Amino acid sequence: MPNTKSAERRARVGARRHARNKSVKTRLHTLERNYRSLLSAGKSEDAAKALREASSALDKAAKKGVIPKRRASRKKSRLAVSAVKATTATKKA
16 A cells, blocks of 8 residues: 555556556457458458558557557567468468
8 A cells, every 4th residue: 555645646647557558458469369360361451451450559559658669560560471471371372
């Protein structure tokens, strides 16, 4: 339990940030999972739209400080590479 008024305020701020960060991170995971499922199902147009949504959400999360900027960049890059791999795999098959 916080002992001072300032500690109480910081605890409230921390709780708000925790709630925001948790909801944003959950949304990021959901968007990434939806994108990968669309990609594996072969729905390239829907997957491209999902990739744009996921990239935008990653950028916004990095801007707000929910995740580090480099992590957002790395995830966007890996998602884009997985799209290229999926399209080349379907062309070979």
